[in-house]
Amino acid sequence: MSDAAQPEAAVEVVDAESFARASGATPAQVADLERFRVLLAEWNANMNLVGPATLDVFWSRHAWDSAQLLQIAPPESLTWADLGAGAGLPGVVLAILGKGREGFHVHLVESMAKRCRFLAEVVTELALPATVHHQRAENLTLAVDIVTARACAPLHRLFGYARPYLKAGALGLFLKGQDVAADLEEATRYWEFEADSVPSLSDPRGRVVRVRRLGRARKV
Ligand SMILES: C[S@@+](CC[C@H](N)C(=O)[O-])C[C@H]1O[C@@H](n2cnc3c(N)ncnc32)[C@H](O)[C@@H]1O
Incomplete structure (x- = not known):
């Protein structure tokens, strides 16, 4: 992993x-984000x-x-998968900020049809470098640089969803709120893995968990 962008x-x-x-x-990116905010508010009604x-x-x-991930990821990261993208967080924000960068693409993976309709509308209206996958994350294998997720599931379940992506070479960057240590500890009951975490740049109590390798599931 590159240490070029260590967060402060x-x-x-x-x-x-x-x-x-x-x-x-x-x-222009701020204007796209402002439009995303308005669409989010309209659909959220x-x-x-x-x-x-x-x-x-x-x-x-x-x-x-969401945007902090671009400062934590190695700078050469171009392809992303956002598991349980839901409202498009972090994936739509990343796609807005990566728009126009050659090779940049975000895969928005979401199991709920209604949320996929929202995501598809945002992607189309803002002409984003993104693809919406109406799929369960664990049923899809995409070769990407980074696999990410926010508020999708506890780590021990999220690791199961992310495993095919990590096996295909992705680095995992997972946004977590408080109690990260307990969440990681619980995950060690189920998985062998190599991971650390860095402080969130947006939430003083949050952390971003970085997973480099996810080994075999443990028998519990
Ligand atoms: C609490 S929401 C969070 C959405 C978004 N990431 C955010 O931070 O606002 C969790 C989302 O993950 C989706 N989800 C849960 N398990 C999933 C799976 N295995 N594959 C794809 N999507 C999943 C749910 O449908 C839901 O939209």
């Missing part, structure tokens, strides 16, 4: 302007995509939480 302390993001400073997003209160803190809770 959490960065305070409160609005589009501070998001652009933290992430290096261009005005009729279906459960994100907690409604989190739309008020979109730039920190969703945009920056």
